[in-house]
Amino acid sequence: MAVKKKRPQKSLAAGRPPLLQRPKPKSITRKATKALINKHHLLEKRKQQAIKKGDNEAVAQIEAEIEALGGLESYQQASLQGQREDRGGDSSRVLMQWLQNDLASHKEASGRPLRMLEVGALSTQNACSQSGHFDITRIDLNSQGEGILQQDFMERPLPNDDSERFDIVSLSLVLNFVPDPKGRGDMLRRTTQFLLGSGKYLDSPSLNGNFPSLFLVLPAPCVTNSRYLDDDRLTAIMTALGYTKVASKTTQRLVYYLWKRESKGQAGKLRFPKQEIRAGSTRNNFAVVFG
Known part of the structure; x- marks a missing residue:
């Protein structure tokens, strides 16, 4: 009598209909x-x-x-x-380099993960996500996967109290996608409402130098080659919003900023119209407008 071969046991997933898989996008130059x-x-x-x-x-x-x-x-x-x-890699690696020493000291002092709101999140595997230092809320207009909430930052409900606010907000290559100069101003103003107030880090004094903060990344030409915006103008805008620049970096492709929220600023009195700063036919028209 022939011995029947034992078939391998199928998993539960094998009995389910196949999931619809999006084809992986082809790499482009x-x-x-x-x-x-x-x-x-x-x-x-x-x-x-x-x-x-x-x-x-x-x-x-x-x-x-x-x-x-x-x-x-x-x-x-x-x-x-x-x-x-x-292609230049993950922009949050720059942020991790800037915060490395502070985060290490904070972890030894309290171990509490810092709360981050990542606007325009495209991945759950960036440097901040893998660091173990952050509890991250990720949102995007068109979620690319599990772990990213499909939500418009400008329509996100405002925090009721500090338990719903964040230690850091990340706007990496988000502001430049807002098509209207006034809309960009509104977005920067709105970031202040989602951050904790200054002086909230009594359990980790090392954080007081950089938190609460806004991580802002833009294509370099938005600041280096615009008719209406340069580093001085952006700094004036952010100062009026209550931010202080604590770190910046410019590469051929991108500009990176870390802004600490120091005060409530003068949000209701901001007047930054669209005003030419640099002339030239090769300039772009990127601008941030208030008032």
């Missing part, structure tokens, strides 16, 4: 990535201009162009390409 991101920014800017004019036909046409490019998801995939090691 640095030049193509930059062109795609710039095209998205240009179309969003044109869309906002058409909305202001009440030109519904133009709005519909621009939205069709954005959709033809792949919509917001294609922009996010291009941004993810930019986070690859060979």
Whole structure:
């Protein structure tokens, strides 16, 4: 009598219908990535201009162009390409370098993970996530996976008390995607409402030098080659919001800032109109406007 071969036991998952898997995006060149991101920014800017004019036909046409490019998801995939090691890598590594000593001292003193709000999160595997120092709330307009809440920062409910506020807010390559200069000002103003007040770190004095804080990352030309914004102008805006610059770094592609929230600022009295700072036909029109 022939001995029947024992079949391997199937897992429970094997009996379930297969999950729909999105195909992994193909890698594109640095030049193509930059062109795609710039095209998205240009179309969003044109869309906002058409909305202001009440030109519904133009709005519909621009939205069709954005959709033809792949919509917001294609922009996010291009941004993810930019986070690859060979494209400049994860911007939060710069933040971790700046905070390394303070975070180590804090962990020895209290061990409490610091609360971070990451706006425009594309991944749950960046340097901050893997450090073990942060309890991170991740939000994005178009969530790319589990662990990222689909939410518009400008519509996120305001905190009721300190238990709902954060030690640090991250805006990495987010502000530049806001198409309207006034909208960018509104976003920066809104960050102050989600941060703890200064002087809340009696259990870890080492944190008082850098927290509570805003981590801000922009494409370098937004600051280095704009008609309406330079480092001095941005610093004046942030100072008026109650922030103090504690660290900055400029590379060929990006500018990184760490701003500490020192006070409530003068949010209700801000007046920063769109004003030319640098002339020249090769300048871009990136601006942040208040009032």
